Each structure stands twice: as structure tokens, then as C-alpha cells.
Amino acid sequence: MHSRVRRAPIILLRSSWQVVNIGDIAHTPGALALIERRFPEAEVILWASDDLTDEVAAMEHRRFPRLRIVKGRIGEDGRVEGPELEEAIASCDFLLHGSGPWLVASDDVAAFRKRTGKPYGVFGISYDDDPAVTELLSEAEFVYFRDTVSLERAKAAGVACPIMEFGPDAAFSCDVRDDERAERFLEANGLVPGAFLCCIPKLRYTPYWTIRNSPFDATKHARNEAMKEHDHAQLREAILAVVRETGLKVLICPEDRTQVAVGKEMLYDKLPDDVRSKVVWRPNFWSTDEAISVYVRSAGLFGNEMHSPILCVAHGVPAIVCRWAEQTVKGWMWRDIGLRDWLFDLDNEDEARRIVPAVLEMARHPERAKARAAEALVYVRERQRAMMETLEEAVLASVSRAGKGEAE
Template sequence: MNRRDWIRSAVASAALSRGALGARVEAKKRILLRSSWQTVNIGDVAHTPGMLRLLEQHLPECEVTLWPSSVDNGVDEILRKRFPKLAIMPKTGEAKAEAFKTHDFLLHGSGPSIVGQTSLVEWKQKTGKPYGIGGVTWTYTPEGLKVIDGARFAFFRDSVSLGVAKEHGATCPVLEFGPDATFACDLVADAPAEAWLKEVGLEEGKFVCCIARQRKTPYWEVKPERKFEPETQAYNDQMKEHDIAPLREAVIAVVRQTSMKVLLCPEDATQMKLNRETIYDKLPEDVKPRVVWRKDYWLTDFAQSVYNRSAGLFGNEQHSPIMCIGHGIPAVVCRFKEQTSKGFMWKDIGLEDWLLDHDHDEPAQRLTPIVLSIINDPAAAKAKALKAKAVADARMKRMMDVLRGELGI
């Protein structure tokens, strides 16, 4: 080969290499994450950063765009701070059309149901591209079953929901238990949290958290567009003492029988008032000095930093306990039927002893001893929390492995 031919061959090889590289760049898989359902609840906020962290850990070579319902109230900022490369889809028809054209897979994030069900249907009808469902609670509907059957995979965050899908003959290729992605949420705001804890006199490891909740969330208190619902209010009032008195008794026992303090804190924006009226205001005067009532709502990062410095958490909510277990902090869940079957995920990850059911009056007898046992044997409680975290982590990795297979990478 003469010099001229060698040069031509080298140029051609270089061009082919550039073309191959370009093809590899263009073939980079793009995931559209349907999530971020609302921002008045730190748990609803936490679904999204949890799933984003899983994608970051297990599929770092993929590009991810968030298709949100809501990222207001400062959520946009905390997501962009933690995930600076994240693209958030604007709420325009043009942006949606472009996302549908350029993305390879639609992943439905964790939620209380298949919240974005219509979005999955629209995606399938307009693109024919695959989609999957990651970590939801589900109650049977014919429409929902069709959406599950059309998915490449469906992970349910509690075994009850998984059982419902199987009972109704769901034909999705992968039907499995996959915990709420909130277990993977790692948003923190350490500096402001530490400053606030110092301000209110709470020392790391020397307080426990408590959250009260009503049977049905009175959204009209925080969402101007929601009308007052007298029947809901009446039902909440009827059940309020039944559901929250066990929490109040546990708070009293913690203060009188241990050296711990108690923080009354919210998971959603309606609960500051509830904590005050149903717990703090009804405490004996000798107990109140060692109980801190948080009067302001907080976002997920701030709350997580506080939980991480606590000795544990108990209450009528689900996602603050998930945030705790995800960081190895003991947490007790008191459920009732209005919260759907999501509470049973505690059994699924080995925390059946820390799951109480208000519909069977168990918290009234068992909650205080359980909370005291966590405080009195912190090493055993920590080990139990970490063991449950490991179960959740393994199942979430399984979900990411299935997604990787569907993407062909």
C-alpha cells in the first residue's frame, strides 16, 4: 500500500470510528419518569428523588427526564440541587410531543395507585414504546388491569396489591413486590436542620418523632380549589380520638419513663394543627416541657435530616417511616383501612412487629411498649431497621435490573 492509499484508508477508518461513536452517543437510552404527584406531603415529594437516585445508581448511562404533576412549593429547587443533570418536562403540548418522540421508555414512579394511568395509555397509543410500573399500591379496576397487562413490568409496593393483580389474572411478564422508591430517597438539608434542632433544644439521638394523621386528609385546608367536605370532617372527628389517643399515651410514657424528648412533626401540611390540638394541648403539664411541637410545614430534605438525628419515629403515617428505615432509623407504623394496603409493606420487609392496625384496636395496647423497647434497646432496634432496609434495597435493585434488561443495556 502506497502512502496515498494508506492516508485514504486511515481517513476512512477515522470516519467510520466517528460514525460508530456518534451512533453510540445517539443510542444512549432515555427514560421518561412519570412521577411527582403533589407537594403538600413530604412522602409524595420523596417518591421522585428516591426513584431518581435508583436510576442514578443502577443506570448511570441513561438520560432521565421527569414528567411531573407538580414540583411547586420549592420542590423544583431541591430536585435540581440534588440532580443537576435532571431535565424536567415543561407543561406544554410541544414539550410532551418532543419527549414522546425522543425517549425510549416510560417509567411510572411510586405512588398510592397507578396515578399516571392515563399518561401510560397516552404514551402507548401515541408511541407504541414500552413502559413499566415501579412500586405502587393497587386496587382492582378493569382499566387498571389493562394498563398493567400492557406494561413490561409491574412492581407493587405491598404484597396485598401484588396478590390482587395475580388474583385477577394480570398477564404482565414481570409481576413482583417492589418497595416504594421513597426507601432510596437521600435528600438532606443538614445545616438548617441542625440549626433548628439546636434552637428548639433537641439533641441528636435524644428524641423520638411522632406524627398524627386523620382517616381522610382534609385537603380543603391547604388546597384553595378543594371545597369543604362536611361528611369527611364528621368522619374524621368521629375517629380522631380513637386513632390518636394511643400516640398521645406513648408520648406521655416516653417523657415520664425515659430521658428522651418527643418531636411532634408533620408529614403533610394539614398535620401541624392536628398535632397541636390532639396531642400537645392534651398533654399533662409535667410532660409538655419535653415535647416540641413543630408549627411549620417542611420539605423532604429538612425532614430527612431531622429524622436521621432522631432515635426513632412512630405515628399514623407511612412515608416518614419509610424515610427513616431507608436511613436505618427505627420506625413504627399505625395503619387504618383508609390508607389502603400500603402499610402491609412493613410485613413484606420484615417489620411486622412494628406494624399496628387501628382497625383492630392494637395500638391502644401495644404501641407504648414497642416505642419504649426501641428506646431502651437502641442497638437491637437499629439492627432491625438496617435488616429491613437491606430487604428493600435488594428489591429495588431487582426493579432496576429488570428495567436495564428492557432497555437492552
């Protein structure tokens, strides 16, 4: 099939949602690495959101030196902002919407379809029921949902895409690294590779108003205040148990910028002195590449987030996920990939009570825990292989159609 392609297929990847969260950052290099490994003939142009920073773009370029990045929107009148985006839209064969909590760039996908009529597909999203989104998904070449709850919801809502299946979050393929910076951080804080666990705090609602120009939300703030002790009590108990019963240290670290302060308030400052002396609180945010390089040197991770666990399991590191009703259903992907015993619903008190024993089990039996993570990753890679076969087939079909059109 490849021999019939006379030029490199071009995929326009609509991704890059925000840069205050290392998980949201990880979607993009994850998708890029997945395409690089499984469909190396393809050229990828990243259609990024406006808030992509020079720092994050530089990290992506270190890993993918040939990557072209464009920004901008397609207006309601069909006009494209900027010549670079206009050229990318004109030259591409296929639009791929990257992983996210829902069809994040639905407006851009709709505008692309209206302007070009070119095919598009979706990789690894959760589903947010919206009539306009349902129509867009139905018109896609394929839609992969990162959790089976979303898949079933989409089917029930009437999404009628010809290929709708479970497809893991692209962050499972994110492989950016900054080993030098990670090693400096560990040495400076007395953390020995393999002798510490990572812990991620999180409030029910991310208080974006504390880190960027977002309006204060009194309702969400009140909910955070009401639940923050409940949602971090088990994490503190796990830290106590790990330090006192296993001899491992614990690193309290953030997945998004708001969690730096949360980690100090709800975890570090509330620890007794004998335990706090064996715990490191990271006082500043970090980049995805440094975080991964720290995670792979840890003995595992536990906490109230989703994408740091993904980045861990992606590299064979065990990780425990705690979740609650206010989050999207993304947490159920842990059940989907065979890690149900490492998924805990904090709204269920019976499950919450099992968090500390699970963390201790992971700490005391690292080889067994790593084997479980590796087994889950095998299934993730199988599903990603299927996703890439579908993408490759759709892109090459688009190239073939374009070639016939040019010949005519």
C-alpha cells in the same frame, strides 16, 4: 451489553404527584437516586405534574443538577402540550411510572402508549382495581407492587403482565438532605441528636379542604371527628411514657400540611405540663430534605403515617407504623420487609394496646432497634436491585429495537 449502546438511553419518569406531602415528594428523588446508582448510563427526564412548585424543583435540582423537568399532557387527539414534553416523548426510549398509591397517571400512560407504542413499566405502586388500569398494567413490560397484598389482588383481578413482583416504594431510596437547616431547627428547639423521637399525627381522611381549594367533604369530616381521639390516644400515651420513663424528648412533626394543626390539637395541647415541656411541636410544614435530615438525627419515629417511616428506615432509623382500614394497603409493606412487629392496626384494639410498649422498647434499646431497621433495609435493597436489573434490560432492549429500526 452496555458496550452495544451507542447513545445514552433515555427514561421518561412520570412521577411527582403533589407537593403538600413530603412522602409524595419523596417518590421522585427516590426513583432518580435509584436509577443514578444502578443505571448511571441512563438519562432521566422527569414528566412532572402541574403542581410541582419551583421550591420542590429546586430541591431536586440541587441533588440532580442535570435533571430535565417537563410538564403537560397528551390530549385526546394525540397532540402534546408544549414543545418540551413533545421532544421528551419523541426522544425517550421508555416510560417509567413512579411509585404511588395506585397507577396515579394512568391517563398519561394510556395516552403515551397510544401515541408512541413505546414500552413502559411501573415501579412500586399499590393496586386499585379498575378494568382500564388492569389492561394498562397487563401491557406493561413489568409492574412492581409496593405491598404483596396489592400483588395478590392484581393477580386475582386478571392483571397478566409478564413480570409482576413485590418491589419496594421508591421513597426508600430518597436521599435529599438539608443538614444545615435541620441543625438550626434542632438547636433552636433544644433537641439533641439521638435524644429525641419523632411523632407523626394523622386523621383518617386528609382534610385537603383546609389547605387548598378542594370541596368540603362532610362525610369524611364526620369520620375524622368521630375517630380522631381514638386514633391519637395511643400516640399521646406513648409520648407520656417516653418522656417520663426514658428521658428522651419528642418532636411532633408533619408529613403533610394538614398535620401541623392536627398535631397541636390532638397531641401537644392535650399533654400535661410536665410532659409538654419536653415536647416540641413544629408549627410549620417543611421540605423533604429538611425532614430527612431531622429524622436521621432522631432515635426513631412512630405515628399514623407511612412515608416518614420509609424515609427513616431508608437511613437506618427505626420507625413504627400505625394504620387503619381507610388507608390503602401500603402499610403491609412493613410486614413484607420484615417489620411486622412495628406495624399496628388501630382498628384492632389488641394491636393498639401494644403500641406504647413497642415505642418504649424502641426508645430503651436504640442499638437493637437500629439493627432491625438495618436488616429490613438489606432486603429492600435486594428487591430494588432486582427492579433495576429488570428496568435496565427493558430499556436497553428498547434502545436496540430503535437502533435496528433506524438502520433499516
